[in-house]
């Protein structure tokens with residue numbers, strides 16, 4: 656349930672919060688995730704939250720987390736939303752970061768079959784564009 660809530664927050668953030676978004680985008684382009692650490696309890700939250708989900712505090716410090724992790728789940732998209740036809744097939748991936756309990760959702764190009772990206776595949780964030788956070792397989796696993 657927590658996973659679903661966080662993914663939903665991220666999608667909302669993508670659409671609605673344009674100012675905070677630029678900083679998040681810049682971080683993603685350099686392979687990192689911008690997150691917010693609660694000044695009161697030190698809990699790490701996604702950059703999309705306004706209140707700490709642990710203690711309800713609204714004072715945060717920005718932190719940057721290494722954008723490497725592994726795939727927890729994914730959906731392969733073969734029927735894309737309008738404007739995304741040229742990207743098909745692709746996967747919408749939820750990855751768990753290595754250095755944080757946070758999960759990030761993002762886009763993986765050229766995935767047509769589930770066995771191409773088994774659960775647990777090591778991945779890294781490498782960019783951000785109209786598709787959202789861009790994720791690719793880490794070179795380390797080859």
Ligand SMILES: [Zn+2]
Pocket residue numbers: 693694695696697698707708709710711712
């Ligand atoms: Zn807190």
